[in-house]
Amino acid sequence: MTITGDHLTLRCGLCSSPTTERQLTAAGQQACATCLKSMQLCDYCDLPTAAAAPTDDHGDLCVVCTNTLGLYPCDECPTLIGHGDTCSVHSALRPPTFTCDHCRTQRTNETASLATHERKFCNACVGAFHLCEDCNLFDEYSTAFDDNNSTQAFCNGCACDHGYYECQRCERLIYQGDYCTIHIDQAAYDAIHSYNFKPEPIFHGTGPRYLGMELEINVPRGQLGECIDDATGALGELGYLKEDGSIDHGFELVTHPMSYRWALESFPWHLLDNLQAKGCTGDGIGLHVHISRAAFANSFHVYRWMKFVYRNASDVQILARRQSSYAAFDDHERVMVKETCKGERIPPRSLAINTQPEDTLELRVFASSLDIGQVQAALAFADASVSYTRDLTISDLAQRGGWNWHSFTRWLLTRPKYSPLTRELESLACAC
Incomplete structure (x- = not known):
């Protein structure tokens, strides 16, 4: 510059x-x-x-x-x-290379086989792995599952996503039950009947007021065969086992009709303790009690009984230990009880009282349980509520509070045979 x-x-x-x-x-x-x-x-x-x-x-x-x-x-x-x-330019001219994630060797002029967890396998190693038929990737943990005698291969991730789990005796993946078809004890599983199974009733005790119990039971995986044997052995001709869609893994224990007194004295109550000791529960499922229609004096008696149950919904639900859409207390149904008793309408079966069975009325309100006291209290309430409403008069209803829960519990105190119900109500009151 x-x-x-x-x-x-x-x-x-x-x-x-x-x-x-x-x-x-x-x-x-x-x-x-x-x-x-x-x-x-x-x-x-x-x-x-x-x-x-x-x-x-x-x-x-x-x-x-x-x-x-x-x-x-x-x-x-x-x-x-x-x-x-x-x-x-020069990368396109060079042969492809990758490092095998199994043998850690760099491979040239070879297409990698894709595996789960974003791994790549060479041709020499891929033969040791299985190809998952769902995600189409290789995995060393793929296992064949047995379903209707057919086999496929899934990696662990896809098997889990689709709800498969291992047979209790081998590594085959199954979708339901405890065992694959190779290891299943078919005789034990035959004891669980289909949902629609309905044998001819066998009556026990003195009628006409009979109760039939449906107790839904969850069974731990690996215990199903043993629990089936326990239940069928203890029940004998008194009852049977059924499938039920609300039970993920287990069965529904169904009894033939029993009178209330006979049930307290003769039902194998120790079975509930045995099943509970094996890890069985009633969590999230139900206990239903069928009451024979013959136990009611007439349609007015049915009306009074249904009204009593619906009018005391909150107290019944406390006793039952659940509120469920499968046992709904519907205000509209309470108002329409008269029409139902006259046979002018057929309400849904999923209400607190299912009126659809031809020979019984089904009280669906109770939570399932393997506690003997709670199950006995459910049977006691079914029997006592029918007995209580049988002779109620207009004066009882209009002047003496016959519809009220307090009137019913006061009536119970004078009838010692319903002590399982009284004890359960006292226990619930203390818990509150």
Whole structure:
């Protein structure tokens, strides 16, 4: 740079000739118009550069931007690439390589087989693995499952997603039950009848007020065969076992009709203790009590009984230990009880009282339980509520609070045979 008179003269940093241009190159040098014409612009910083190198994705870059971005020339051409990469031209010419995640060997000219957990296997290793028929990936933990004598292969993740689990005696995956078809004790499973099974009733005790119990029971996996044997052995001709859609793994214990007194004295109550000791529960499922229609004096008696149950919904639900859409207390149904008793309408079966059975009325309100006292209290309430409402008069209802829960519990105190119900009510009152 020189000063001539009042003018400042710049010199080109490339050819040293005087220039009035004030354009700097990417390297920070002054450049004359002649030199600028021979330069190209860096595609990253937009400044003129005497030496620009091509890249795969950034365009042509000056030396400064190349260093800033950490790029290097390809081993086989001037194309700038990231460290350890290969330019697109020469990478396409090279054979594919990958490292097998099983033997850790780098493989060339071979297509990797994809496996679960984002792994890749070489041809030599993939034969030791199974191809999952759901996700189409290989996995060393794939296991065949048995379903209607057919086998497939699933990885653990897909098997779990579809609800499969291992047979208790081998590694085959099954969808229901405890055992695959190879290991199942078919005789034991035949004891669980279908949902629609309904044998000819065998009556026990003195009628006409008979109760039939349906007790839904959850059974731990691996215990089903043994629990079936316990239940069928203890019940004998008193009852049988059925499937039920609300039970994930277990059965519904159904009794033939029993009088209340006979049930207290002769039902094998020790069975509930035995099943509970094996881990069985009534969690999330129900206990239903069928009451013979012959137990009611007439349709007016049915009306009084249904009204009593519906009018005391909150107290009944406390006793029953549950509120459920499968045993609903519906205000509309309470209002329409008279029409139901006359046979003018058929309400849904999922109400607190199911009136659809031909020979019984089903009280569906109770939570299942393997506690002997709670189950006996359920039977006691079914029997006592029918007995209580049998002789209620208009005066009892209008003047003496016959509909009230308090009147019913006071009536219970004079009838010792319902002591299981009285004890349960006292226990619930103390708990509150």
